[in-house]
Amino acid sequence: MPRFRTKPSIPAFALYGEASAAQPDMLHVEPIQVRSKLYRWEIEAHTHQGLHQILWVASGPAEIALDERRERCTGPVAIIIPPGVVHAFRFSRETDGFVLTFNPRAVVEGDVPATGEALRDLFAAPQILHLEPQAVATGRIAALFVDLADEFAAADSAASPVPHWLGRSIVWRLAQQSARLSQGARRGSGHADLFTRFIVLVEAHHRDHWSVARYADELGMTPERLNRLTRAETGQSALDIVHARLAREACRRLTYIAAPVSKLAFELGFKDPAYFCRFFKRHTGASPRDYRRAIGVADDARG
Incomplete structure (x- = not known):
């Protein structure tokens, strides 16, 4: 498996290595x-x-x-x-x-x-x-x-x-x-558009730990209807999708950012690093430190 170096933070560029900002029609x-x-x-x-x-x-x-x-x-x-x-x-x-x-x-x-x-x-x-x-x-x-x-x-x-x-x-x-x-990708429909709007909201707010009710309210529907929608599209509940996105973000940061687990937990919106560790293990099957060890990332930043 390819290994890449961790960094204190993840830089953002328009073009790699350049400081100039992107133009609106770039x-x-x-x-x-x-x-x-x-x-x-x-x-x-x-x-x-x-x-x-x-x-x-x-x-x-x-x-x-x-x-x-x-x-x-x-x-x-x-x-x-x-x-x-x-x-x-x-x-x-x-x-x-x-x-x-x-x-x-x-x-x-x-x-x-x-x-x-x-x-x-x-x-x-x-x-x-x-x-x-x-x-x-x-x-x-x-x-x-x-x-x-x-x-x-x-x-x-x-x-x-x-x-x-x-x-x-x-x-x-x-x-x-x-x-x-992808063998049968979703075709455009009203349901697919609503689901896309939900995914956009999850992308923006997964670290804010919104409730399913909050997501449903933003979409103008009940939590029950939102869960029916997500199950029809993916077989998962709305909360499953939110938690999967949060776990993916945790994996991303553990892979690329050389920072203590406790610091990453707070950045991900968790008030208790111990709860974050339990959440991460429940969704990935490994503790944050074991995950880093398994992918060959040194866990030399303690905490």
Whole structure:
């Protein structure tokens, strides 16, 4: 399993290693090797707040960390990174592909609603899409990235709508592949839209420890109806989903942040670190320190 270094905190960038802020309509693409070569082929753990990112590995090896998930893979692979997801990569000189970073406005503004739906579905969760090397769809996606990089590098790219069209096409194609690979992904419906709104609220407030009643009230429904909705969509109760998200955030922080368990517990909204340890073990089967030990992260920050 790939191992990445822990840090005192997780930095957020528009583009990795750069201090400049993202523009409202930002769309940026570059070959993987351009930036990774500067950092000796390792991109350390970081996030992008408010920005979507697609890493397209056309060929060659890559070691990937998405939150607590870690994987070694060989292209063609598309790594889908929603805003706020902690990610890190390790490449080699043989790795070929592109990194596309964009504000969602860059691909959906002024377009038909279906593009927004494709964007929502594709980025509903971080994912790694393993594509068939000889498939026609894979060839189309690879060609779109090459065309986008060429258009982005053109002298008139800032005034041209073509990069945005190509970015939109990439989102469309990858959303199709994601739906195919997930074997029966949810189709858009009133229930699915309500469920998506619930997930957005959970993403924003899981560390606030809202009750199910509070989530239901924000959605204009009763707790009973919210539970029926979540069970229909996932087979889980609303509270199960909230707790799973909180446990995933705990795994993320234990993996990437070199801080005492007690400090992480308080940051996650727990008033009692001992209760946090019991919560974490109930949902993962291991104590926080055992979890760190199992994934090869040193627990040298006591507390």
